[in-house]
Amino acid sequence: MREVGLKTRLLTIFDGFRESFWFRPTSYCILAFPVALGMLQVDELLSAAAGHGAWFVRDASAAQKTLSFVSGTVITLMGIVLSITLVTISMASSQFGSRLLRGFLADSIADRLFGLLMGTSLYCFIILQQIHLRENVSSAFVPQFSIAAAVVLGFGSIGMLIWFVHDTSLSIQAPRLIANVAAELDSAVDRLFPDELTADDINDRGFPATEDCPDSRWTDAQDQSLSTFDIFPPADGYIEGIDLEDLTSVAANDDLVIKLRQRPGHFVCSTTPLATVFCGGQKSTEFQEQLSGTIHGAFVIGTRRIPRQDIGCCIVEIVEIAVRALSPGINNPFAAMNCIDRLGASLARLASRRFPTGRHYDSEDHLRCVAMPVEFSGLLDDAFSQIRQYGSGSVAVCIRLIEALIMIAKGCRTQDRSEAIRQHADAISAAFFGSTPADIDVQAFQRRWNRLRDLLD
Structure with missing residues (x-):
């Protein structure tokens, strides 16, 4: 049987990256290398083509002092940003609960600012090392545009720090925090329930037909003498996502009907059945174990609830x-x-x-998965x-x-x-x-x- 649940797992990983504090700083640090090397190439090309003089810094010594000053300044700012962020997180978690830190970190610009500061410091270090290396070869070469870019990044970091302080003062206010979570809830409504009634x-009784219309194939299947067995979770935790398309495909390939006993947001343990499998005739223990492993791949089980498929989370x-x-x-x-x-x-x-019925059919219009x-x-x-x-x-x-x-x-x-x-x-x-x-x-x-x-x- 093929591996299933890849799409759902990738989306869950993406959500984890988006809500983490380290992803953007790491990205900015990686980006600093091509930016620094690219600016050095620009300086070399312009120097060779136009022979521009020392329009920004006079010599290599001044360039080194400028870059060292910018790098030291942004490192100091990193300590300030980290201190403010930790204090804000402490206040938010004590007043609103640690559950809200997921949305708080995703909405905060702290990781962007921290990434800019780290990237600027690394950029200055790369340019500074190039000046040291090239000073032994040709003291006439001073990367004017690269140093100017470092100064611009330094002033940009200071400006973003002011924005960060302003944004932080707003983000810890209850109306702003509640509005952010509500916006995420509205987004989940539009994503999970896009169609209007x-x-x-x-x-005729005033009920949604999609919620009060038993499927004839499912009714007939229950009347047959089918063998059934339950699938239990591989680990304890909250269901973060289920790949229903892959489950439907697996059921169609093996001529099964899979009825889910849980949905995203539910907590499961070793005694909680994830799903019940209906199949014609008795299946071997080896088949059941292999199918259990395949179905496990369609479930993403973690330590918390996330709103990707769970509207109740928000x-x-x-x-x-x-x-x-x-x-x-x-x-x-x-x-x-x-x-x-x-x-x-x-x-x-x-x-x-x-509201979706939860019934999923294969290409031949046979019921295969009931969510x-x-x-x-x-x-x-x-x-x-x-x-x-x-x-x-x-x-x-x-x-x-x-x-x-x-x-x-x-x-x-x-x-x-x-x-x-x-x-x-x-x-x-x-x-x-x-x-x-x-x-x-x-x-x-x-x-x-x-x-x-x-x-x-």
Whole structure:
């Protein structure tokens, strides 16, 4: 059997590079070599063609001092940037949770600035070494353009440091951090649920046809006397990605049906089945072991959740900010309400989208892979259940939760999703009235509750 899951693994590795702190600095350092050698070639060509004089630095000694000064300056700036970054990371993790560091590092310009500083220092070192080597051959050659470029890079590093300080002061503010995670959530919605529900997608009972239409081939397959066996994960951890195309191809090649028991974002261990394989007749132990290894290749299991295929990852990150904001130690309901607003806007965007069935067919239109589908009601639970539980004693939070449900209900077009919204509204109402609110608060809550009820009826 062929190796599967390569595309999914490459995308996961790419996400890891994008969110890491070392990738851009390493890239900039590698780039410093061709840039430095290229600038030296430019100096040699211009010197030979036009015979330009010492228009920037007078001699090799001045060139060495200039490059040494620029290199020493950017090395000092690297220490400043590293100190500011560590302090910012410490503050962000203590206030918003370590889970948010993934998005914080991906959005920060610290790695770009650090890469520019390292690349500039390495560039100066390369040019400086060339001056030392060439000084013994011809003292007349001083790379004017290369040294000028080093000075420009030095001033550019100082300018970017000012931008870094400004950006860092904004990035640790709750609204900015929440907005960044919400933007990633919106991107996941558009990537994973790109299609809008149409009238043809809704059946007579008001349910999405894609979510309430059992496949006849799957029903027939279950009625046959098929042998089945479960596939268990090779390691404990969170599912970061699944290559459904490769699983479908594997099932088609061996005339199987693979039903997934987990989806991206779920935690699995040695006793948790990843999938159940349906096949005609009994299969040998060797075949089952070989197939297990192939299916394992289609799963990427890691230590954390990532949003590439897991829309719930971004939801949980926003919820964590809200829950920590509602804790007695922080007690910042305004940050929690900001989280509720962002969750409401993103789920309103999702409410009108068509959810995939999870059924995948081969080229002959035979069912081969059944993925575990994402349900709208489950995403609502992830978004609002914990916030309601921790914020039930806050009138402002309860009212803002109802307002978020109003936003979602305006985009809702199916009965089952409306019913899920109604269940959350009832739970919020019970939590609100269980805290013995004042009459004026009851009136404010009731007005919003009536608006939501009119939208759902």
